[in-house]
Every structure is written in C-alpha cells, then in structure tokens.
Amino acid sequence: MDEALLRSLTPGVLAALVRRGADFAAAEDAVQDALVEAVRVWPADPPRDPKGWLVTVAWRRFLDATRADTARRRREDLAGQEPAPGPSAGAADDTLRLYFLCAHPSLTPSSAVALTLRAVGGLTTRQIARAYLVPEATMAQRISRAKRTVSGVRLDRPGDVATVLRVLYLVFNEGYSGDVDLAAEAIRLTRQLAAAIDHPEAAGLLALMLLHHARRAARTAPDGSLVPLAEQDRGLWDTRAVAEGVGILQRALARDRLGEFQAQAAIAALHADARTAAETDWPQIVEWYDELVRLTGSPVVRLNRAVALGEADGPRAGLAALAALDDALPRHTAVAAYLHERAGDLGAAALLYAEAARKAPNLAERDHLTRQAARLNARGRR
Incomplete structure (x- = not known):
C-alpha cells in the first residue's frame, strides 16, 4: 500500500x-x-x-x-x-x-x-x-x-x-523533523501560493523552506544520528536550492515590508553564506533575531537569540540572556548545556545534556543529547 x-x-x-x-x-x-x-x-x-x-x-x-x-x-x-x-x-x-x-x-x-x-x-x-x-x-x-x-x-x-x-x-x-515527510509538499504548495498572490511573506516563507531544505542531506549521519549545524558537511548542501532561496529572499526584502518569515530566511541565508561554521556572521544573525523579537515577541525566538548571542559575544552573554527566559521552554535545557560547555563548565554541561535528553521530543534528538552527555562524562574521567 x-x-x-x-x-x-x-x-x-x-x-x-x-x-x-x-x-x-x-x-x-x-x-x-x-x-x-x-x-x-x-x-x-x-x-x-x-x-x-x-x-x-x-x-x-x-x-x-x-x-x-x-x-x-x-x-x-x-x-x-x-x-x-x-x-x-x-x-x-x-x-x-x-x-x-x-x-x-x-x-x-x-x-x-x-x-x-x-x-x-x-x-x-x-x-x-x-x-x-x-x-x-x-x-x-x-x-x-x-x-x-x-x-x-x-x-x-x-x-x-x-x-x-x-x-x-x-x-x-x-x-523536516522526519516524523512525517511533508517538507516537499509544503514547498510545492508554498511555491504555488507565492506565484499566485502578491505577498512578500509568502516569498519569504518559500525562501526559508528552500534554505532549510538545502541542508537536509547533511543533517543526519549514515547511522541516522543528528549532525549539528556547526559539524555538517557543507559540501552536501544543495547549492541550487540555496541560490534560489537567496534570490527569492532578496526580491522580497527589496519591497521593504519585513515580516517574520523574511527575517527567519535572512538568518538561514547567513548560515548558508558561510563557507565554514567559524566564518558565520553571528553579529548580523543577532541583529536579525532582534528584528524577529520585535516582530513576534516569541520566547522561542528569544531562546534562539540567546544561542546566537553566545556565539557573537561569548557563552556568558548567552547564558545571561537565557537566564531571563522560562526554563520550561522546549530546548531550554539543551541550550543551557551547550552554552555551559562553551563556557568550560563541563560537569554542569554533562548533567544538563542528560536532563535535556530525558525531555527530548523524539528518539533522534534524545540519542544526540545522550551522546553529548556521554562524551563530556568520558572527558571528565580522563
């Protein structure tokens, strides 16, 4: 069937x-x-x-x-x-x-x-x-x-x-999460919608989808485990989808009617533009997250901004931003673990990774976080 x-x-x-x-x-x-x-x-x-x-x-x-x-x-x-x-x-x-x-x-x-x-x-x-x-x-x-x-x-x-x-x-x-493969259908429908209506946010959403979908082949290892963005093989990214997404985004932004999907697409475009993780323009990404906070006020956006701030200004700055957020937010514990590891507090990071694994919404994420906790615990025993 x-x-x-x-x-x-x-x-x-x-x-x-x-x-x-x-x-x-x-x-x-x-x-x-x-x-x-x-x-x-x-x-x-x-x-x-x-x-x-x-x-x-x-x-x-x-x-x-x-x-x-x-x-x-x-x-x-x-x-x-x-x-x-x-x-x-x-x-x-x-x-x-x-x-x-x-x-x-x-x-x-x-x-x-x-x-x-x-x-x-x-x-x-x-x-x-x-x-x-x-x-x-x-x-x-x-x-x-x-x-x-x-x-x-x-x-x-x-x-x-x-x-x-x-x-x-x-x-x-x-x-995109892998539970139900609806990403291609969502792109098809959004492409049709963007062609049918004169709406910069429809174009922004299409650009966002294309830019994220371009990274799909690099998001998992052969054994099915998650590969974080910083560790992905960027040679596996779909350069044609990236180029199409960036072009659509540029035309939408030129209309000067900014919306949240255009801002999210701009962040994805900055990631796509970096040849390596180290070359990512984190200060500009923080600025786009500031725009997203202004547009949406979303606590999830603030959580993602804390990660970006930790990359741009150092992990302590990220942890300070994180402290202002509700720790019941999804992924809050995982973000805290990552920032603590970046700050050199490996013991706290290992405990937080283990806690985040217990809260993970799917098996792949749970496995990834468990591996992170095990990696830090192994380092601590050396």
Whole structure:
C-alpha cells in the first residue's frame, strides 16, 4: 500500500466532498472511511483512477451517514451535476484551495492551523500538539471544537493569508523533523501560493523552506544520528536550492515590508553564506533575531537569540540572556548545556545534556543529547 499516494490524494478528495455540499466534519469522517477501505481493497485490486475511486467511495459513505437527513436530496442533486474528479481535475490545486478554506473567518488562527494540519496535512493529534507546544489533550479539544464550529458551514470564503502561511510553515517543520515527510509538499504548495498572490511573506516563507531544505542531506549521519549545524558537511548542501532561496529572499526584502518569515530566511541565508561554521556572521544573525523579537515577541525566538548571542559575544552573554527566559521552554535545557560547555563548565554541561535528553521530543534528538552527555562524562574521567 502506497501511503504517500493516499496522503497526497486525501486533500483533493476532501475538497471534492466540500464542493459538493458536505459539511467539513462529515466530509472528513467520510474520507477517513474511504481511506480505510482503500487500505483493505487496493493491494488486491488497485484502481485505475485512485482519486476518482476515493471520491466515489467517500461520497457514498457520506450519503449513507446522512441518508435520514432532509438535505440528502439536495446533496445528491449536487453530486449528479458534478462528475467525480480524476487526477487532473480542475486547474486550481485542490490541496491549496482546502488550506484556504480551513483558514475560515469563523475559526481562530490557532484552531484553523490545527484543523488544517489534521485534515489536510494528515498529521496525528500528537504531532500537531508537539508542533504547537501544547499538551496532546489540549490539541484534541481544540480540533474537536474547530470541527464543531465549521460543521454545517459552507467554506466558500478564503481565510487569512497569514494563517495559511503559518499552516504551511508548521507542516514543513513537521516534515523536516522526519516524523512525517511533508517538507516537499509544503514547498510545492508554498511555491504555488507565492506565484499566485502578491505577498512578500509568502516569498519569504518559500525562501526559508528552500534554505532549510538545502541542508537536509547533511543533517543526519549514515547511522541516522543528528549532525549539528556547526559539524555538517557543507559540501552536501544543495547549492541550487540555496541560490534560489537567496534570490527569492532578496526580491522580497527589496519591497521593504519585513515580516517574520523574511527575517527567519535572512538568518538561514547567513548560515548558508558561510563557507565554514567559524566564518558565520553571528553579529548580523543577532541583529536579525532582534528584528524577529520585535516582530513576534516569541520566547522561542528569544531562546534562539540567546544561542546566537553566545556565539557573537561569548557563552556568558548567552547564558545571561537565557537566564531571563522560562526554563520550561522546549530546548531550554539543551541550550543551557551547550552554552555551559562553551563556557568550560563541563560537569554542569554533562548533567544538563542528560536532563535535556530525558525531555527530548523524539528518539533522534534524545540519542544526540545522550551522546553529548556521554562524551563530556568520558572527558571528565580522563
């Protein structure tokens, strides 16, 4: 069973049911039923038109679920007027359209992000909660409320561009983490969005994605362990993606409408511009983090700024900036460990690395932090 094919088809199938008049929550339930049926049937009897098959089965499931409703006849009439779309149906991309529909005016931005990641991105509630830095139970409640809000509402008004960009950004980050490979799809959709709308932040987001994606081949060692940015083989970076990202960013910045994605892309571009880690322009990176703090006020941005400050002005400066932040922030302990090691306090750094490993959100990060603690402990025994 090709799970990647199912993931790529799901948004278009969901969009087809919504266009036919199904409310969002019922449409998603029907699509999930169709996916389960596909997993059962396709291995022995693969369809010639996978998307058309899914649309047909999902629509039947929807009609079965609503047969007692008086609106059934109207929806069946709509279905009779519109043929089931195949892989090439329509000039507009169903997935992109569905992103906008999920960013509906009746939803808060956070709910729109969560609902879109679940319904369009195909992420689990746990993955979305981790991306959003909230408990899983909280995210489950948020998604349920969002579904109830849009149930019965015709999603025929596009949502806010900023919300759509945030969705794409989180989808890319989840894909880039390796849990779900959605990075390429996020880049495709963002490229299409940037071409379709006149918005420098859409261009900034595309540049950011390309610049981060360019480093992907160097982020892990052959054994699957994480390779920190400073230790990456820069010869493995995709220079074409870097050049494209920098060009897109320069054109966006020239419009003098700075936003957070452009600022993040500028930081990524400075990393890409350095031939070695030692040549990184950390003072300029700190300045861009100052801009990001001004734009967002995000504690995560302040945490990253503390790392950059530690590189630009020394680890003690970084630790002073870190001390002003809530130590419950994700990665706070790992940053503290790194800065303590840079400051020469290896005993404290080893303890902090071990503590950070226990808090790590995934196995790869946990393994990396455990290795760092073991390395310092081994040095201490010499």
